[in-house]
Amino acid sequence: xxxxDLPLLWLILPLALxxxxxxxxxxxxxxxxxxxxxxxxxHSGKKTWPAWLKLLFSLAGVAGVxxxxxxxxxxxxxxALLVFLSGAKLLETRTARDRLGLLFVGCFLLVAxxxxxxxxxxxxxxxxxxxxxxxxxxxxxxPKPDLRATLGTTGxxxxxxxxxxxxxxxxxxRLQGPLWGLPQQSAAQSGLSDRxxxxxxxxxxxxxxxxxxxxxxTPPPSPSRLYWRGPVLWDFDGRTWQTRLxxxxxxxxxxxxxxxxxxxxxxxPHRQRWLFLLGLPRERPPSLPGLRSTLGPDLQWLSNNxxxxxxRYQVEADLDYRLDPDELGATTRVRTLAxxxxxxxxxxxxxxxxxxxxxxxxxxxxxxxxxxxxxFFYSLKPPLLGxxxxxxxxxxxxxxxxEHYASxxxxxxxxxxxPARVVTGYQGGERNPLGDYxxxxxxxxxxxxxxxxxxxxxxxxxxxxxxxPERVERGLDAALPAGERPTGLMTLNANWLMPLRLxxxxxxxxxxxWVLGYNQDRQRQFLARLNPxxxxxxxxxxxxxxxxxxxxxxxxxxAIPRLSGKPADPASRFxxxxxxxxxxxxxxxxxxxxPADFARRATVLRPDLADSIQRITQLYLGLRYGxxxxxxxxxxxxxxxxxxC
Amino acid sequence: MxxxxxxxxxxxxxxxxxxxxxxxxxxxYILPTRSGLVFALLLLGLLIGAINxxxxxxxxxxxxxxxxxxxxxxxxxxxxxxxxxxxxxxxPVFAGESARLLLETENPSGLKRFRVGLTHPDGVNEEYDIxxxxxxxxxxxxxxxxxxxxxxxxFGIYSxxxxxxFRCWSVLELSDANAMPFGVLIYPKPxxxxxxxxxxTGADPDAPTRLIDGDDFxxxxxYQAGDTPRRIAWKSAARSQHLLTxxxxxxxxxxxxxxxxxxxxxxTEARLSRLTRWVLDAHAANxxxxxxxxxxxxxxxxxxxxxxxxxxxxxxFGKSDATN
Numbered sequence: 001x002x003x004x005d006l007p008l009l010w011l012i013l014p015l016a017l018x019x020x021x022x023x024x025x026x027x028x029x030x031x032x033x034x035x036x037x038x039x040x041x042x043h044s045g046k047k048t049w050p051a052w053l054k055l056l057f058s059l060a061g062v063a064g065v066x067x068x069x070x071x072x073x074x075x076x077x078x079x080a081l082l083v084f085l086s087g088a089k090l091l092e093t094r095t096a097r098d099r100l101g102l103l104f105v106g107c108f109l110l111v112a113x114x115x116x117x118x119x120x121x122x123x124x125x126x127x128x129x130x131x132x133x134x135x136x137x138x139x140x141x142x143p144k145p146d147l148r149a150t151l152g153t154t155g156x157x158x159x160x161x162x163x164x165x166x167x168x169x170x171x172x173x174r175l176q177g178p179l180w181g182l183p184q185q186s187a188a189q190s191g192l193s194d195r196x197x198x199x200x201x202x203x204x205x206x207x208x209x210x211x212x213x214x215x216x217x218t219p220p221p222s223p224s225r226l227y228w229r230g231p232v233l234w235d236f237d238g239r240t241w242q243t244r245l246x247x248x249x250x251x252x253x254x255x256x257x258x259x260x261x262x263x264x265x266x267x268x269p270h271r272q273r274w275l276f277l278l279g280l281p282r283e284r285p286p287s288l289p290g291l292r293s294t295l296g297p298d299l300q301w302l303s304n305n306x307x308x309x310x311x312r313y314q315v316e317a318d319l320d321y322r323l324d325p326d327e328l329g330a331t332t333r334v335r336t337l338a339x340x341x342x343x344x345x346x347x348x349x350x351x352x353x354x355x356x357x358x359x360x361x362x363x364x365x366x367x368x369x370x371x372x373x374x375x376f377f378y379s380l381k382p383p384l385l386g387x388x389x390x391x392x393x394x395x396x397x398x399x400x401x402x403e404h405y406a407s408x409x410x411x412x413x414x415x416x417x418x419p420a421r422v423v424t425g426y427q428g429g430e431r432n433p434l435g436d437y438x439x440x441x442x443x444x445x446x447x448x449x450x451x452x453x454x455x456x457x458x459x460x461x462x463x464x465x466x467x468x469p470e471r472v473e474r475g476l477d478a479a480l481p482a483g484e485r486p487t488g489l490m491t492l493n494a495n496w497l498m499p500l501r502l503x504x505x506x507x508x509x510x511x512x513x514w515v516l517g518y519n520q521d522r523q524r525q526f527l528a529r530l531n532p533x534x535x536x537x538x539x540x541x542x543x544x545x546x547x548x549x550x551x552x553x554x555x556x557x558x559a560i561p562r563l564s565g566k567p568a569d570p571a572s573r574f575x576x577x578x579x580x581x582x583x584x585x586x587x588x589x590x591x592x593x594x595p596a597d598f599a600r601r602a603t604v605l606r607p608d609l610a611d612s613i614q615r616i617t618q619l620y621l622g623l624r625y626g627x628x629x630x631x632x633x634x635x636x637x638x639x640x641x642x643x644x645c
Numbered sequence: 646m647x648x649x650x651x652x653x654x655x656x657x658x659x660x661x662x663x664x665x666x667x668x669x670x671x672x673x674y675i676l677p678t679r680s681g682l683v684f685a686l687l688l689l690g691l692l693i694g695a696i697n698x699x700x701x702x703x704x705x706x707x708x709x710x711x712x713x714x715x716x717x718x719x720x721x722x723x724x725x726x727x728x729x730x731x732x733x734x735x736x737p738v739f740a741g742e743s744a745r746l747l748l749e750t751e752n753p754s755g756l757k758r759f760r761v762g763l764t765h766p767d768g769v770n771e772e773y774d775i776x777x778x779x780x781x782x783x784x785x786x787x788x789x790x791x792x793x794x795x796x797x798x799x800f801g802i803y804s805x806x807x808x809x810x811f812r813c814w815s816v817l818e819l820s821d822a823n824a825m826p827f828g829v830l831i832y833p834k835p836x837x838x839x840x841x842x843x844x845x846t847g848a849d850p851d852a853p854t855r856l857i858d859g860d861d862f863x864x865x866x867x868y869q870a871g872d873t874p875r876r877i878a879w880k881s882a883a884r885s886q887h888l889l890t891x892x893x894x895x896x897x898x899x900x901x902x903x904x905x906x907x908x909x910x911x912x913t914e915a916r917l918s919r920l921t922r923w924v925l926d927a928h929a930a931n932x933x934x935x936x937x938x939x940x941x942x943x944x945x946x947x948x949x950x951x952x953x954x955x956x957x958x959x960x961x962f963g964k965s966d967a968t969n
Binding site: 006075096097100101104107108110111112114115118123130134137138140141142151153158159160161162163164165166168169172175309339515516517518519552555556569 | 680682683687690691694695696697698700701702703704705706707708709710711712714715716717719720725757758759778805807808809810
């Protein structure tokens with residue numbers, strides 16, 4: 001069996017620790033070639049590879065990454081190339097300096113992984129990986145590193161560095177916004193979209209992913225009134241609802257009625273532009289930290305850029321309000337009455353209602369009572385709909401999810417001459433009593449309708465609530481027929497998991513809010529609470545200098561006493577304690593006085609203690625210069641412990 | 646990694662110290678190594694990345710790495726601080742041989758010291774671990790071509806432990822217990838070719854030289870560098886695999902005077918080389934001999950101490966003022 005190249009192993013293992021999570025996101029060929037490089041370099045020992053071969057490997061890596069990503073820089077291509085090259089470099093790693101360089105690359109790749117995930121679990125894993133890298137740096141300076149001593153030193157270094165790191169983390173001034181353009185990340189994200197076709201929401205309802213979390217500063221409204229307004233869909237093509245043309249930026253004409261609210265939303269990055277709202281905001285649009293946004297006349301709130309980062313914003317709003325109460329603009333009226341051809345049965349029904357009632361509200365109630373009284377079912381698995389999707393749904397299948405009801409309802413209203421549109425967003429949420437905040441998940445995605453009634457303006461109507469009132473009161477699971485409810489141990493509502501799950505969400509929420517979300521605003525807010533001066537640039541600089549200096553002094557002071565240090569060997573330590581006790585009793589041992597002489601002198605002064613003095617001195621001398629063993633050491637410890645003058 | 650210029654810091658006045666010297670903060674300097682600077686650049690790059698992508702964890706880990714480097718700086722300094730150094734008397738060697746200069750390094754603390762090394766412009770060195778509460782001899786291997794007292798001069802003691810990002814060092818110039826500058830005595834290089842020893846001449850130094858040609862075989866001894874091949878006992882060497890040199894004595898009872906003026910060479914260094922060769926040969930043959938150099942006479946004697954006295958006289962010939 002060959003001897004393993006130990007320094008190389010000390011390099012490869014920590015690097016592998018850092019690269020393992022990358023491997024999940026990287027193309028397989030890169031991870032595999034890294035593994036092959038590592039194994040070959042371990043196996044080939046000191047063999048040198050021809051320069052042309054190494055060059056060939058590097059070029060192949062560059063070419064492969066170019067083919068795969070189209071670029072060799074940036075968060076994806078750059079990381080992929082670096083991983084590949086770090087593998088190729090293993091083949092020609094000979095000196096300590098080579099290895100140190102590769103460990104630096106490891107540090108870089110470790111931090112670069114946070115582009116992919118910043119979860120709590122990943123952070124914990126990376127702490128271990130960072131420890132591995134530091135341990136490898138220590139081992140790299142030594143010909144025969146001792147594993148235990150190296151890990152011990154690593155632990156001490158990291159622990160002693162932690163206060164410094166936290167101090168820098170808290171006080172280092174955060175800058176807003178990217179220094180250069182962030183690349184558009186194309187990863188598909190589940191969530192709302194700007195289109196609504198039959199089947200979209202039932203798909204979403206399978207996802208437990210978190211859309212956003214909400215903290216209410218005012219008493220929260222009842223769950224049935226939690227309609228988080230997202231994209232407003234104006235145009236229907238017979239199958240899909242969307243807003244084909246941007247809504248003209250008319251001023252918002254709205255008035256608040258009652259129930260003021262103040263809440264803070266922490267929105268997970270959904271890579272779209274819309275933001276969610278409850279009620280009519282006082283400030284229009286509400287201010288966002290470092291982002292510009294517009295609030296449309298339909299209260300659709302859009303940021304100017306896609307939301308690629310977790311965003312926290314506070315809104316002051318009124319739950320009850322009237323939108324466009326007095327009159328509706330002509331273009332808006334035309335657009336919210338437009339219907340494509342088809343669905344003759346629905347049109348006929350609506351025309352019949354319109355002829356019966358003059359009052360818009362009566363027509364609305366007529367439609368809701370249709371859903372309520374006829375055999376309509378709320379279901380995640382509705383049958384497929386044909387050409388005239390609304391007719392099919394209203395008169396044939398009668399089974400559907402919120403998008404079916406909202407869509408059919410708006411079509412009926414428009415056919416009856418009442419301006420109407422679809423509003424999508426989220427409804428309800430789950431209250432986490434541990435942290436007193438609400439969790440809104442993708443499964444809470446919902447679609448409802450708005451109709452315009454004279455003197456009332458745009459009025460919120462949820463046809464789904466007519467079919468399945470439980471949906472808005474108690475959530476999706478309560479509303480679904482028993483056969484369609486998710487079952488099993490690991491479902492969200494499994495009772496035994498509930499406290500655990502909510503606790504974990506609380507921790508994650510705090511992590512998101514305070515660690516990941518520690519941006520410029522949070523920093524200023526937090527520091528201002530400590531001291532207003534700290535929230536300024538100068539304050540942070542002074543704070544860093546002062547606290548950093550104090551920390552370093554403390555660390556240095558902690559290091560110094562270990563030098564003057566206590567004697568390394570335990571027998572001397574116990575004997576020194578014994579001498580201290582005697583000194584306190586007025587018998588100090590002279591500089592050049594041997595233990596035996598000292599004992600003789602001490603017994604003369606304190607004949608009452610003669611026995612223990614003699615015994616302790618004997619044991620000490622035996623342990624130091626004789627061949628006494630561990631049992632005698634314990635005896636010495638015991639005697640010194642009991643020794644009193 | 647050898648920064649050869651370091652022992653010659655311009656701001657440290659030359660000062661010859663008598664050991665032991667304890668290293669403390671006043672003597673220790675620390676600067677980042679080249680790797681340390683690269684690491685700093687790396688951290689700067691990571692920080693810029695963290696700012697750009699707004700990644701809190703990237704900030705946190707970048708700061709943690711930075712903090713670790715700073716703490717490692719303290720550890721590097723602590724790795725040298727408190728060490729007590731004392732020069733040990735070095736064993737003299739012949740010119741051209743490798744001399745080992747030993748520096749006894751005591752670690753009085755309860756903290757093991759790792760990878761402590763010496764630097765000197767001429768020296769090759771290794772790094773040593775020094776156990777807690779123990780002593781280790783740090784070795785500086787020097788090869789000197791010139792005979793005489795070779796003072797080591799300034800040397801550096803350094804460490805880059807634990808991370809290799811910082812290098813802590815101190816510059817010292819030590820003297821030994823005799824207040825001599827720490828160094829090593831270099832004997833002249835023995836002449837290569839073996840001329841026979843000059844004949845003893847009794848009381849008349851002017852009588853013609855009679856060379857003794859080893860008529861009386863007295864025994865064998867282990868081969869020493871510089872022994873003439875003619876005297877190697879090849880037959881016994883073939884049997885024992887060790888080279889042995891035949892020893893001969895001239896006329897018993899005669900006195901051997903090795904005299905400066907008797908050497909065939911006329912150049913000073915060549916004469917010293919020749920005399921060194923003769924002194925070694927005479928000692929090897931166990932002959933009592935006397936050595937006469939201009940200005941220095943060493944009486945008749947025999948044995949190790951006599952040999953050392955003679956070799957030292959040869960090494961220091963003409964240089965005594967410069968060394969003390």
